[in-house]
Amino acid sequence: MKRRGFIIVTFISLVVISPWTTVLPLIYTTYAVLWKKVNLHKNYWNMGLFSLFVWSMIVGILNRSTMSILASFAFLIYFCLSVFIQNYCTSESKVETVCKSLLQVSIFSAVLGIIEKIMYLTTGFELWKRVSELIGQPIFGDRINSTFGNPNVAGNWFAIMIIVSLYFTDKSKKSEKNFYSAVTVLFVIVLFLTGSRGAYIGVVCGLSMFLLLKKNKKDVLTIGLICLFTATLIIIPTNLLDFNDTVGKQVISPVDSENTVNNVEDNHEVDDSVNSRLGIWLGAMKMIEDKPVAGWGLMAFLNPHTEYLGEYYYDTLYHAHNIWITFTATLGSVGLIIYLYMKFNLFKDLRLLYQRNSRLTAMLAGIEVLILGHGMVDFTMIAPQTGIMFIGCSAIISTLALQCSRSSSKVPLFVKKYKSLTSGLTKNSRV
Numbered sequence: 306m307k308r309r310g311f312i313i314v315t316f317i318s319l320v321v322i323s324p325w326t327t328v329l330p331l332i333y334t335t336y337a338v339l340w341k342k343v344n345l346h347k348n349y350w351n352m353g354l355f356s357l358f359v360w361s362m363i364v365g366i367l368n369r370s371t372m373s374i375l376a377s378f379a380f381l382i383y384f385c386l387s388v389f390i391q392n393y394c395t396s397e398s399k400v401e402t403v404c405k406s407l408l409q410v411s412i413f414s415a416v417l418g419i420i421e422k423i424m425y426l427t428t429g430f431e432l433w434k435r436v437s438e439l440i441g442q443p444i445f446g447d448r449i450n451s452t453f454g455n456p457n458v459a460g461n462w463f464a465i466m467i468i469v470s471l472y473f474t475d476k477s478k479k480s481e482k483n484f485y486s487a488v489t490v491l492f493v494i495v496l497f498l499t500g501s502r503g504a505y506i507g508v509v510c511g512l513s514m515f516l517l518l519k520k521n522k523k524d525v526l527t528i529g530l531i532c533l534f535t536a537t538l539i540i541i542p543t544n545l546l547d548f549n550d551t552v553g554k555q556v557i558s559p560v561d562s563e564n565t566v567n568n569v570e571d572n573h574e575v576d577d578s579v580n581s582r583l584g585i586w587l588g589a590m591k592m593i594e595d596k597p598v599a600g601w602g603l604m605a606f607l608n609p610h611t612e613y614l615g616e617y618y619y620d621t622l623y624h625a626h627n628i629w630i631t632f633t634a635t636l637g638s639v640g641l642i643i644y645l646y647m648k649f650n651l652f653k654d655l656r657l658l659y660q661r662n663s664r665l666t667a668m669l670a671g672i673e674v675l676i677l678g679h680g681m682v683d684f685t686m687i688a689p690q691t692g693i694m695f696i697g698c699s700a701i702i703s704t705l706a707l708q709c710s711r712s713s714s715k716v717p718l719f720v721k722k723y724k725s726l727t728s729g730l731t732k733n734s735r736v
Contacts (some may be wrong), residue, residue, distance in 0.1 A: 313393065314406050321410045324454045327689040331382050338385035346391055350703040354384040354649035354696075357636070360643065364636055365602045373602030373635075382694045390697050391704040397665055400701055402471050404668075410490060411466045418451035418459065418495040428626075448500040453690055460501025461685040464508035465672050466492045466696060468515055472668040475519070503594035503683040511675025518604055518659060518667035582626045582682055588614035589625040589634045600637035624687050628680035661709045665701075672698045672721055 316330040337343070345351065359382035365373030394400045425431060425447055448456035451463075470492060474485040496504060592601055593611045606623055625631040633641045651673065658666040676686070676695055685691040 313403060317403070317406050318410050320690055321407070321414055322452050324458075324689050327693060331689075332387060335382050335385040336388040338388045343388055344392055345388055345589050346704065346707060348703050348707065349650040350647060350699055351384060351387055351391075352378055354387055355642055356643050357640065358384060360640055361603055361636055364599050364640070367599050367607075368602040370602040372603060372604040372607065376603040379603075379692075383692065386693065386696050387700040387703075388698040391707075394701045394704055395708065397705065400665055400705070405473070405638075408466060408469050408473065408488065411462070412491065413494045414452045414459075415463065415466075415491050418449040418463075421449045421451065422447070422498050445655065449495065449498045451495065451499075453688070455688065456499040457501045457503055457683055458688040458691050460499035460504025461507065461676070461679050461683075461691050462694065463492045463496040463499065464504045464511065464675055464679070467496065468509060468511055468668055468671040468675065471512075471515065472665075476664065503679045503681075503685075505679075506682065507675040507679030510678030511671040514674040515671030518670055581596050583645070585614060585626050586630055589627075589630045592634045593630075593637075595638060598631075598637045598639060600633065600635045600640060603635050605635050609625050619682055624684035626684070628677070628684055631684045641663060647699075651702055654702050657706050657709055658702070663705060665705065669698060669702050669705075673702070 312333075316333070319330050321445040352477065356519070358377055361380055362374055365371075365375075373621040394403060399492060449459060450456055451459045453462055467489060468614035470485050470489040474482055474489060477485055484522060496508065530564055592605070606625065625634055628644075632644050636643075655670050656668070672694075676691075676698075686695050
């Protein structure tokens with residue numbers, strides 16, 4: 306048991322500290338599911354992920370895209386991750402243990418984000434600039450990346466941590482409440498420093514759902530103030546935050562600093578953010594019109610479809626900045642239907658958990674709604690860290706709902722425990 310706990314903590318640490326180190330736990334979970342003893346739940350979530358794997362590969366073949374075929378294996382890896390999490394998170398107490406570890410490691414990322422901001426303000430040094438240049442990622446100037454490689458991904462992660470920390474603030478004893486309250490404030494600060502308006506939208510949506518489903522409404526004022534603060538950040542222009550610019554211009558060469566800051570501002574004003582996304586959405590809709598059933602393949606947006614996207618295309622455009630448009634453009638209406646089938650059943654499971662008075666319902670539902678809210682203007686699930694968060698949260702919901710179902714008259718469908726999943730699948734194919 307201690308060994309498994311150590312594995313989970315190591316897993317979480319590798320996920321949080323860098324998008325590159327996420328490869329290691331994903332390799333381990335894929336190996337564990339394919340070649341070790343597992344229980345495979347024959348539910349909508351696992352079947353949906355495996356269906357997306359098969360369909361995305363077919364779409365890649367139809368589009369003769371080697372990159373899209375290779376990218377389809379991401380769904381197989383996420384399928385294995387989901388099965389692994391379902392085999393471990395079989396009770397609310399285990400889920401809470403995982404969430405506490407996740408929160409504690411994320412504090413490190415939050416502190417690093419603040420250090421990153423202080424370094425930028427005092428010396429003009431951009432901590433991750435060289436790394437971003439090496440991997441072809443855009444450089445966002447005074448917006449922090451922390452350990453996530455992109456401020457929008459960082460914003461999504463810290464927004465989720467706000468909900469998790471509020472959950473523990475609500476349920477903890479008085480001696481721990483102050484700690485979790487301070488941690489909540491910390492995550493609100495670093496969320497603000499990411500400058501991600503998509504994450505601001507997401508956290509307002511997620512906290513609204515969290516508050517709606519909470520049995521104890523005593524924290525309504527705290528949550529309401531956070532929602533009001535983040536809602537204000539969505540609409541204020543970035544050039545109102547002149548303190549950052551003033552300090553930056555004092556420590557960097559005046560010409561270079563002014564150009565850098567102005568470029569960041571020009572690219573991140575409300576109007577510019579909306580207009581650029583609107584152009585991408587309209588271009589993606591034209592792509593959907595030409596291939597409505599099968600789509601263009603998972604890596605479609607890496608190709609310069611200038612006839613569709615025009616001036617809105619750029620080298621690091623990996624998605625359409627919207628969950629539903631991205632799914633439809635890359636995997637067609639078939640892929641979108643599979644995704645909607647999974648989400649519909651996921652919310653049915655959340656309703657079941659709420660009816661059974663699961664104490665985790667508000668937190669899990671808040672995270673799911675937060676991701677959907679952010680997904681209206683972005684597609685952060687494409688990043689490995691937030692992708693793992695989304696898959697993990699959804700897998701936990703499905704397995705907790707299964708535990709509720711097992712206690713009722715309905716008998717859940719199971720695949721029995723095999724020596725390995727691969728040997729089990731081989732055995733089934735011979736029957």
